[in-house]
Amino acid sequence: MYGLSAYFLARIISDLALDLILPVLFLLVVYFLAGLRLNATPFSSALWRLRYGLGLAIGATLMDMKRATALASVTVMTFMLAGGFFVQVQYEQLTPVVNGIKIDSGLTEVAALIAMVFGYRFLAYLSLRRMKLQSGA
Numbered sequence: 133m134y135g136l137s138a139y140f141l142a143r144i145i146s147d148l149a150l151d152l153i154l155p156v157l158f159l160l161v162v163y164f165l166a167g168l169r170l171n172a173t174p175f176s177s178a179l180w181r182l183r184y185g186l187g188l189a190i191g192a193t194l195m196d197m198k199r200a201t202a203l204a205s206v207t208v209m210t211f212m213l214a215g216g217f218f219v220q221v222q223y224e225q226l227t228p229v230v231n232g233i234k235i236d237s238g239l240t241e242v243a244a245l246i247a248m249v250f251g252y253r254f255l256a257y258l259s260l261r262r263m264k265l266q267s268g269a
Contacts, residue, residue: 136264140257185252192256195263 134142163175187204194200 136257136260140260144253185249185256189252189256189259192263193259 159175164170168174186207190200190204190207194203
């Protein structure tokens with residue numbers, strides 16, 4: 133009854149409440165219980181890492197639960213292995229230089245995370261659009 137664009141936009145907007153409120157509540161509890169830095173910059177960077185639509189993009193692209201689960205677990209494991217940005221933000225006051233490399237403010241990494249928020253959702257939309265065009269032909 134509705135076009136893909138209208139459906140997808142409505143889905144993104146309706147999921148915003150759960151995508152934002154529940155992870156923020158979880159982070160509020162865990163962040164302070166773990167004794168991480170009580171500063172706005174590290175907290176906001178931890179907040180940006182919570183959710184970025186990767187599952188939506190993988191599911192819309194593959195449309196097969198077994199393959200999507202396998203790809204998602206490999207991708208998330210890769211992100212976990214490369215999660216040094218979180219450590220960098222938490223301990224930048226303690227060690228300004230690590231192995232001769234100066235630790236910066238992390239703005240490049242935050243910009244990359246913001247790009248992921250929108251990029252993965254756009255990828256999901258394009259995958260659904262491609263599927264719609266293939267099924268209509």
